[in-house]
Amino acid sequence: MAPASTSVVAQPWLRRCASQPLFWPLLTLVLLLLGNGVFNPGFLALHWRDGHLYGNLVDIGNRASPLILVSLGMTLVIAVRGLDISVGAVLALAATVAAWTLSQVQAGNAGSSLWPLALGIVAALVVAALCGLWNGLLVVKIGMQPIVATLILMVAGRGVAQLISSGQIITIYYAPYSFLGNGFLLGLPFPLYVVAAVFLGLHLLLRRSALGLFVGAIGHNPVAAKVAGVRAGAIILATYVFCGFSAGVAGVLVSANVNSADANNAGQLFELDAILAVSLGGTLLNGGRFSLAGSLIGAVILQTMTSTIYAVGWPPQLNLVVKAVLVFLVMLLQSAEFRGQVRAWLSRTGKQA
Amino acid sequence: MNAPSPVAVFAGIARDAGKLALWVPLCLFVAMAILGGVLYDGLLAPQVFANLLIDNAFLLIVAVGLTFVILAGGIDLSVGAVIALSTVLQAALIQRHGWHPLAAIGLVLILGTSLGACMGVLIQRFALQPFVVTLAGMFLARGVATLISVDSIGIDNPLMVAVANVRIPLPAGASLSMGALVALAAVAVGIVLGGFTKFGRAVYAIGGNPQSASLMGLPVASTVIRVYALSGFCSALAGVVYALYMLSGYSQHALGLELDAIAAVVIGGTLLTGGRGHVAGTLCGVLILGLIQTVIAFDGRLSSWWTRIAIGLLLLVFCLLQRLLVRRAPGQVEGG
Numbered sequence: 091m092a093p094a095s096t097s098v099v100a101q102p103w104l105r106r107c108a109s110q111p112l113f114w115p116l117l118t119l120v121l122l123l124l125g126n127g128v129f130n131p132g133f134l135a136l137h138w139r140d141g142h143l144y145g146n147l148v149d150i151g152n153r154a155s156p157l158i159l160v161s162l163g164m165t166l167v168i169a170v171r172g173l174d175i176s177v178g179a180v181l182a183l184a185a186t187v188a189a190w191t192l193s194q195v196q197a198g199n200a201g202s203s204l205w206p207l208a209l210g211i212v213a214a215l216v217v218a219a220l221c222g223l224w225n226g227l228l229v230v231k232i233g234m235q236p237i238v239a240t241l242i243l244m245v246a247g248r249g250v251a252q253l254i255s256s257g258q259i260i261t262i263y264y265a266p267y268s269f270l271g272n273g274f275l276l277g278l279p280f281p282l283y284v285v286a287a288v289f290l291g292l293h294l295l296l297r298r299s300a301l302g303l304f305v306g307a308i309g310h311n312p313v314a315a316k317v318a319g320v321r322a323g324a325i326i327l328a329t330y331v332f333c334g335f336s337a338g339v340a341g342v343l344v345s346a347n348v349n350s351a352d353a354n355n356a357g358q359l360f361e362l363d364a365i366l367a368v369s370l371g372g373t374l375l376n377g378g379r380f381s382l383a384g385s386l387i388g389a390v391i392l393q394t395m396t397s398t399i400y401a402v403g404w405p406p407q408l409n410l411v412v413k414a415v416l417v418f419l420v421m422l423l424q425s426a427e428f429r430g431q432v433r434a435w436l437s438r439t440g441k442q443a
Numbered sequence: 444m445n446a447p448s449p450v451a452v453f454a455g456i457a458r459d460a461g462k463l464a465l466w467v468p469l470c471l472f473v474a475m476a477i478l479g480g481v482l483y484d485g486l487l488a489p490q491v492f493a494n495l496l497i498d499n500a501f502l503l504i505v506a507v508g509l510t511f512v513i514l515a516g517g518i519d520l521s522v523g524a525v526i527a528l529s530t531v532l533q534a535a536l537i538q539r540h541g542w543h544p545l546a547a548i549g550l551v552l553i554l555g556t557s558l559g560a561c562m563g564v565l566i567q568r569f570a571l572q573p574f575v576v577t578l579a580g581m582f583l584a585r586g587v588a589t590l591i592s593v594d595s596i597g598i599d600n601p602l603m604v605a606v607a608n609v610r611i612p613l614p615a616g617a618s619l620s621m622g623a624l625v626a627l628a629a630v631a632v633g634i635v636l637g638g639f640t641k642f643g644r645a646v647y648a649i650g651g652n653p654q655s656a657s658l659m660g661l662p663v664a665s666t667v668i669r670v671y672a673l674s675g676f677c678s679a680l681a682g683v684v685y686a687l688y689m690l691s692g693y694s695q696h697a698l699g700l701e702l703d704a705i706a707a708v709v710i711g712g713t714l715l716t717g718g719r720g721h722v723a724g725t726l727c728g729v730l731i732l733g734l735i736q737t738v739i740a741f742d743g744r745l746s747s748w749w750t751r752i753a754i755g756l757l758l759l760v761f762c763l764l765q766r767l768l769v770r771r772a773p774g775q776v777e778g779g
Contacts, residue, residue, distance in 0.1 A: 173574070228762075229464020237518070237574060238715045238762055245702055252748035362578055375572055407593060407694075410586030417579035418565070425569040 111372045111379070112424075115387040118370070122394050123147075130401055143277045146397060154393035155281035156181070156340035159288060160360055161367040161385040163222075163333030168223075168368055170308045170326045171377035172229060172236040175336040177364055179247025180221045181357030184341030188214035189260035192267060195332030207266045214382035215338045221247065222334020226327040229250040230397070251353035261350045281343050288339065292332075293382060305329070309377030366413060367392055369420050467764065468727035475734050481739040489617035493509035494735040500622035501526060501681040501688065503729045505700065506707045507633040508677025510725045513708050514637070515670045516650040516717030517566065518574040521677045523700035524584035525555050527693065529682020531588040534692025537603065544602050552679045558584065559675015563668035588694035595693035598686060607687045622684035629677065633722035646670060646765070650715050650717025705731050706754050711762050731757070 126133040126146075135144035160177050167174045191213040195206040219245060228239035241442050262268070273280040296302030307315040308322050337357075345351040369375055370391055371384025392413070399409050422428045480487035496503070505522045512519045529551045536547040562580045566573050598604070610618040637643040645666040648656040657663045686692055705715075711728030714718025735753050739745045 232763065232766055234762055234766060235715055241705065242755050242762065243756045245706060245758060246752050249748040249751025249755060252746070253752065257746055257748060259626070342749070364580070365575065365578070369575070375575060405590070405593075407570075407586060407589035410582045411590065414579045414581075414583035414586055417575065417582065420563075421571050421575055421579070422569060425571055429570045 095437075107365075109396070111381050112384055112387070115371050115384050115391065119387055119391050119394065122391065122398065125399065126394075126398055138277070141277060142274045146401070148279065149281055150390060150393050152279040152398050153397075154390050155279075155285045156344050156357075156361055157360070157367060157392065158285050158386050159336045159343070160333075160364045161371075161389045162288060162292060162382060163329075163336030164361075164364040165368050165371070165373050165380050165382055165385040166305060166329040167236070167333045168365075168375060169305050169377055169380035170322075170329050171312065172227060172326065172329065172331045173365070173368040174222075174226060174238040174240045174330065175237060175361045176221065176243035176247055176414040177333065178357035178360035179244050179251070180218050180334050180337040181341040181360055182351075182353050182355075182383075183221065183247050183251040184214040184338035185345035185351040185356050186255050186260065186353045187217045188267075188342050189262050189345055191256050191351060192262055192264055193260055196264060204266055206264065206427055210267065211270075211342055214342050215335060218338020218341065219331050219335045222331040222337075223327070226330030226335065229329050229330065230323045237376075246354055255351065255353045259350050259352045262345065267346050268349050269346075271348070273342050279352065281347075284339065284343065287399040288336065289382065289386060296382070301325070306378060306380065309380065363392060363413075364389075366417055366420075369424065370416070374424065447473060455590050465712050465721050465724045465727075468724050468731060472727050472731050473736065475731065475738070477494045478742070479734065479738045483738070486737070486741055489613070489615040489753050491737060493613060493617040493623070495730055495737065496623040496626060497620045497688075497760055499729050499733040500620070500626035501685040501697070501724060502700065502703055502707065502732070503626040503726065504629045504677050504681040506704045506711075506725045506729050507629045507722055508674035509645055509668050510633065510708050510711070510713055510720060510722050511591040511637065512573075512674045513705075513713050513715060513722055514650045514717055515646045516653065517564075517667070517670065517676045518577065518705070518715075519559075519671065519678075520574065520577040520701045521558070521562065521580035521584055522674065522681070522704055523676035523697040524581040524588070525558065525675060526589040526642050526682040526685050526697040526700060527695065528584040528591075529555060529679045530686040530692040531591050531596065531691070531695050532692070533683065533686050533692050535591050537598060537600050538596055544600055548683050551682060555679020555682065558674050559678070560668055560672035562675070563671030566671065567664050567667045585694060592692070592694065595691050598690045599690065603687065604690065607690055610717075620688075622688055625680065629680065630722060630726050633725075637722050642666065642669065647718055650714075650719070651717070703732060703754075709765075710757055712761075714765055715762075756763060 104350045123134065133146050136143060136147060138144075160181065164174060164177065188210045192206055192210040195209055225240050225243060227234075228232075228234045228242070229236050232239070270280060271285075275283055296305065304315070304325055307318065307320055308325060312322055337360075340360075341357065344356055365375075367388035368385045370388030371381055371386070373380040373384060395412060395416075396406075396409055399406060399412070464578055464603050469534070476487065476492075485491070505526065509519055532551050532554070533544075533547045536542040541754055543577065558580060562573075562576050565571050571710035575625070606621055609621050611620075611624060612618050637646070645656065645661045647664075648659065649663055649666055652662055685696060708725050709715060709728070709730035710731055711720070711726070713724060727732060732754060735757075736750055739750055739753075741749065
């Protein structure tokens with residue numbers, strides 16, 4: 091290599107880093123955590139107590155778990171140019187179904203066997219997946235706009251959930267179910283394992299087979315993908331089913347965490363947080379380019395922000411404003427028109443200087 | 444630049460296709476009212492229908508603004524949050540800072556309009572998705588509202604209370620509130636604006652196909668921004684009416700109202716893909732939603748969540764009907 095000044099060498103290296111899709115979300119997360127660590131040294135500390143790992147970092151991961159799950163499903167739907175705004179309602183519905191099933195089964199069976207647990211989980215996940223199937227059928231078979239198709243379930247879903255629960259908050263008295271949301275396994279909170287399992291399974295499915303390629307192709311150009319022989323309809327349908335399923339898993343975790351299911355308030359505004367997490371993670375909202383790891387990081391960023399606002403002692407109401415500003419920033423950075431105008435402005439000022 | 448004939452033709456086609464969709468909600472409303480009148484005593488009393496307008500005045504105003512946004516092919520999710528912000532801001536200015544109510548209302552209307560215009564600029568200039576931009580606007584408005592006051596602020600300003608208590612007598616012993624009158628005025632202005640002005644024709648054309656609208660020489664950019672500003676204004680106006688209705692300002696007012704408003708617009712026969720629909724249909728949509736709630740209240744045995752399920756089912760039926768309409772009409776470009 092020819093001798094070159096360090097700045098010239100450093101620039102392409104930096105640029106290559108910055109062009110990595112995960113660079114910006116990771117940088118945001120690291121800066122957030124470091125900022126916290128500097129101003130509040132206890133923030134990053136981890137303790138080992140009673141065989142459990144405690145600390146803000148574990149807590150953030152634990153609390154972010156439901157959002158991560160929903161964001162993973164949302165990522166795939168957005169990747170195929172869709173949108174699912176019913177996830178919050180599906181989450182509430184799944185939580186209610188699980189709690190209702192448990193209460194029904196336990197009424198006749200006071201034992202401590204595990205089969206009510208399995209029944210509750212399976213019932214919740216099946217209902218959630220059916221919700222996803224319903225959304226997918228409306229989009230693929232009827233040809234509705236995704237927002238409209240999922241709006242129907244968003245409006246009606248909580249109504250159905252309240253119908254099941256008779257408008258009550260169902261409380262769950264069943265230790266194994268509570269373990270799902272509050273238990274520890276090998277020192278770490280159980281929800282983290284659920285997230286890891288879903289994430290790894292999805293990652294392998296998409297990257298070890300051609301499915302990931304197909305999803306990207308449909309998002310980039312649905313017509314071209316169809317012409318190339320991709321079964322677009324079936325794949326789009328599958329993404330909606332998975333999105334419903336992941337909202338269902340999140341619903342089980344949320345209801346297990348608080349030992350109750352609130353049909354009216356569980357998962358409120360979840361659809362918005364999930365869309366925000368997905369776009370923070372670098373997935374294009376117009377479909378095509380998507381990143382599962384990015385969405386995971388995006389969801390963790392959101393939770394870190396919430397924890398930061400609590401840790402610093404700012405009013406929690408600030409959370410919404412901060413989120414709004416973040417969405418505006420991320421959108422502008424993703425917009426080709428905006429980047430073009432900034433670039434034009436930069437080169438103009440550069441020439442004048 | 445003058446291209447009246449193709450514009451008029453385009454708008455005419457759009458309106459003709461919309462007319463069928465206009466009759467469906469109107470007939471549905473009448474049928475529901477008659478059925479309800481047969482099933483429940485006293486449902487057909489004039490005051491019940493006046494109450495539909497009084498209790499849904501803010502929803503009606505918001506839905507009129509939203510109709511234009513949806514006609515232009517966009518969406519505005521911030522409407523409920525802007526209502527909340529307007530009520531909180533008014534209450535805080537009047538109660539805590541001693542502003543004259545008219546000054547506070549003026550400021551609120553200006554703020555709402557500018558917030559809408561800002562979102563319109565972002566959507567138009569940077570080609571951002573309306574869904575996400577207005578979503579951020581919703582976060583922003585609710586966030587600022589909670590920052591102003593976490594608790595509900597009661598309004599006991601004599602002028603506001605007096606205006607809130609005004610009842611305009613109607614024939615047959617019924618009466619309307621000021622808010623309901625404002626809402627009816629908003630509908631009237633909306634009908635004129637949509638059907639008889641250059642702005643309205645441009646909105647229909649843009650919703651039908653932005654490219655051809657631009658090729659026709661229509662001012663696409665400024666129209667889109669104006670549409671969002673109009674929706675922002677309507678939301679702020681609805682906030683003023685809401686504050687009169689509740690006599691309080693609270694950051695959690697009108698939670699989820701955007702869903703009701705979208706449902707009302709869709710049930711009123713406006714296509715969510717844009718380009719087709721009518722403000723008068725939106726009036727029917729709002730009245731249908733109100734009637735569902737009234738019927739459920741009259742019944743007494745049905746719980747409140749049946750409202751949601753009924754609205755969801757209605758939405759489904761209307762969306763399916765719309766798909767049939769779109770499929771039958773040739774030359775309509777699908778999706779966006």
